[in-house]
Amino acid sequence: xxxxxxxxxxxxxAAARRRRAxxxxxxxxxxxxxxxxGAGAPPAPPALDPAARAAVERIVDSARAAGLPTEPLELxxxxxxxxxxxxxxxxxxxxxxxAALRASRAALGPGATAAELTAGxxxxxxxxxxxxxxxLQSAAGGRPVTVPLVVLADLVARGVPAPGASSVLxxxxxxxxxxxxxxxxxxxxxxxxxxxxxxxxxxSGRLRADGLAPDGAPTAPxxxxxxxxxx
Amino acid sequence: MPAPDLxxxxxxxxxxxGDRDAFRVLADRHYARCLRYARRALGNRxxxxxxxxxxxLRAYDALGRYEERQRFTAxxxxxxxxxxxxxxxxxxxxxxxLAPDGDAIEQAAAPAAPDAGWRDAxxxxxxxxxxxxxxxxxxxxxxxxxxxxxxxxxxxxxxxxKMRVKRACDALRARLEEEPSNV
Amino acid sequence: xxxxxxxxxxxxxxxxxxxxxxxxxxxxxxxxxxxRARPLPRRAPTGWLRRRxxxxxxxxxxxxxxxxxxxxGGMAGVAAHRLDGAPRGEGAPVAGTxxxxxxxxxxxxANAGAPPSGDAVVLVHFAMVAPDARQVALVGDFNGWSPxxxxxxxxxxxxxxWVEVPLRAGRYxxxxxxxxxxxxxxxxxxxxxxxxxxxxxxxxxxxxxS
Numbered sequence: 001x002x003x004x005x006x007x008x009x010x011x012x013x014a015a016a017r018r019r020r021a022x023x024x025x026x027x028x029x030x031x032x033x034x035x036x037x038g039a040g041a042p043p044a045p046p047a048l049d050p051a052a053r054a055a056v057e058r059i060v061d062s063a064r065a066a067g068l069p070t071e072p073l074e075l076x077x078x079x080x081x082x083x084x085x086x087x088x089x090x091x092x093x094x095x096x097x098x099a100a101l102r103a104s105r106a107a108l109g110p111g112a113t114a115a116e117l118t119a120g121x122x123x124x125x126x127x128x129x130x131x132x133x134x135x136l137q138s139a140a141g142g143r144p145v146t147v148p149l150v151v152l153a154d155l156v157a158r159g160v161p162a163p164g165a166s167s168v169l170x171x172x173x174x175x176x177x178x179x180x181x182x183x184x185x186x187x188x189x190x191x192x193x194x195x196x197x198x199x200x201x202x203x204s205g206r207l208r209a210d211g212l213a214p215d216g217a218p219t220a221p222x223x224x225x226x227x228x229x230x231x
Numbered sequence: 232m233p234a235p236d237l238x239x240x241x242x243x244x245x246x247x248x249g250d251r252d253a254f255r256v257l258a259d260r261h262y263a264r265c266l267r268y269a270r271r272a273l274g275n276r277x278x279x280x281x282x283x284x285x286x287x288l289r290a291y292d293a294l295g296r297y298e299e300r301q302r303f304t305a306x307x308x309x310x311x312x313x314x315x316x317x318x319x320x321x322x323x324x325x326x327x328x329l330a331p332d333g334d335a336i337e338q339a340a341a342p343a344a345p346d347a348g349w350r351d352a353x354x355x356x357x358x359x360x361x362x363x364x365x366x367x368x369x370x371x372x373x374x375x376x377x378x379x380x381x382x383x384x385x386x387x388x389x390x391x392x393k394m395r396v397k398r399a400c401d402a403l404r405a406r407l408e409e410e411p412s413n414v
Numbered sequence: 415x416x417x418x419x420x421x422x423x424x425x426x427x428x429x430x431x432x433x434x435x436x437x438x439x440x441x442x443x444x445x446x447x448x449x450r451a452r453p454l455p456r457r458a459p460t461g462w463l464r465r466r467x468x469x470x471x472x473x474x475x476x477x478x479x480x481x482x483x484x485x486x487g488g489m490a491g492v493a494a495h496r497l498d499g500a501p502r503g504e505g506a507p508v509a510g511t512x513x514x515x516x517x518x519x520x521x522x523x524a525n526a527g528a529p530p531s532g533d534a535v536v537l538v539h540f541a542m543v544a545p546d547a548r549q550v551a552l553v554g555d556f557n558g559w560s561p562x563x564x565x566x567x568x569x570x571x572x573x574x575x576w577v578e579v580p581l582r583a584g585r586y587x588x589x590x591x592x593x594x595x596x597x598x599x600x601x602x603x604x605x606x607x608x609x610x611x612x613x614x615x616x617x618x619x620x621x622x623x624s
Contacts, residue, residue: 067237075555082559085611093610115585125607143377150617154604247457254449262437294455300583353427373431407423
């Protein structure tokens with residue numbers, strides 16, 4: 001058992017107290033929800049008006065019937081309530097997410113995990129073309145595409161043009177680039193953008209600096225100490 | 232009848248909720264692919280069918296342990312690969328080394344497809360591989376699994392797996408390059 | 415081919431091998447008869463609440479290698495802290511670095527005495543520089559967007575706040591809430607799509623190697 005000398009509470013009892021407190025709080029806030037898959041229904045949005053809550057439940061039910069993951073939708077409603085959004089707005093946002101999940105599943109296929117589907121929905125909402133997502137999945141050769149999709153969505157959200165970013169990630173995936181490599185690349189590109197490099201050229205600029213061609217293929221051998229290329 | 236476009240994880244959840252028929256979604260979706268692997272791992276269709284049946288039944292029993300973060304295919308293949316290994320070991324004790332004669336007879340009787348000669352040559356070349364090389368080759372090049380997944384499925388380290396795949400490719404290439412039907 | 419070379423002979427062989435044998439429907443029927451005759455498989459205890467809020471951590475299996483993509487906020491020079499309060503040493507992971515936690519990950523105060531559940535969990539470190547804030551909370555998918563259950567701790571004599579949260583594999587969106595009113599994304603983490611409510615979230619992905 002690892003002891004913590006910090007003044008803040010820690011340890012198994014604190015964790016258990018926290019768990020109980022949250023469970024009680026949620027139970028008090030939670031009306032009976034008619035349907036739930038398996039043990040433990042997700043909490044209803046605590047501050048949503050009844051009409052909005054009912055509308056969200058309808059969206060969740062039809063997503064469930066379509067075989068889509070429902071937890072992201074429920075969590076989005078909870079998030080909206082936590083941020084004090086008005087009922088109609090929450091419903092609109094949940095509906096948009098359901099549509100994005102549907103499009104994500106159409107692109108990634110029924111074998112995709114919930115994490116991949118949610119990451120795909122995020123990418124679609126950020127402006128990534130579903131056809132590019134399909135190419136990315138195919139290039140990844142069976143590896144999960146959660147991280148590549150998250151990285152792609154992030155780059156596009158920061159202003160890197162979507163077609164270019166997509167094709168770079170597809171090439172990197174095909175060459176076997178690990179999640180680590182993609183994560184590091186993303187952090188480097190974002191640092192460059194923050195430092196003033198235009199987003200439109202930040203990705204290709206970073207690839208060149210790392211000794212890669214604009215499409216992600218290795219070019220020259222790297223000097224020792226610089227970042228490693230994709231596998 | 233559950234909707235056929237349930238995700239794997241959704242189908243698993245439905246089964247665990249009490250809808251046994253939802254398991255059919257998984258069986259329909261993955262049976263052919265499992266059979267494809269087992270047929271080459273074991274060398275004949277009859278043994279392969281038994282291994283795949285056994286695999287799905289074990290998967291059904293173990294469904295509560297499937298976690299959504301894993302790809303269902305990879306999770307299922309761990310059961311399948313181990314079942315095939317066990318079946319091969321049982322048969323080895325019973326019959327001796329891999330004997331694809333049953334299928335050879337079957338193929339001789341079937342009408343010849345345009346590239347039947349090439350496909351037969353490929354099947355023979357794969358059957359001639361050492362079991363571990365064959366296993367690694369099939370998982371990587373036919374089933375498109377990643378090395379991380381293969382590590383979880385076979386228990387072997389990534390570098391060992393890469394070595395096996397490379398040796399399998401070398402052996403296959405050498406054998407198939409001389410093949411007359413390799414036009 | 416995925417290993418980088420395109421050998422025409424092997425590629426041709428692969429195409430031939432990838433043709434699937436159609437399943438015999440009678441066989442699948444027989445399988446389903448077997449399935450219907452068996453007891454229902456039992457679910458491992460992972461209801462929604464428990465999955466999100468269960469803070470019990472188990473010792474990781476020897477073969478399990480967990481990769482974590484961490485959004486660690488802050489500028490260079492932030493002293494990141496471990497759960498026991500000791501500052502991280504030199505070479506401490508910087509913003510956006512991937513951690514590899516091996517099977518030897520130490521049990522922490524949070525999991526002391528908890529029974530092993532068989533589910534692998536990783537401790538994820540979140541940090542934020544906010545010298546003027548009086549309180550900072552981590553709010554996101556993994557705690558039901560509650561602004562109160564995951565407060566960050568302030569590192570002594572610096573403007574850095576931090577917390578470590580046990581997470582199972584998955585993709586989570588989150589943000590920091592400063593003084594109960596200001597929502598801030600994690601500056602060094604990937605952005606989630608716009609949240610639809612006028613603010614921006616961050617994404618953390620916890621991946622497993624299996």
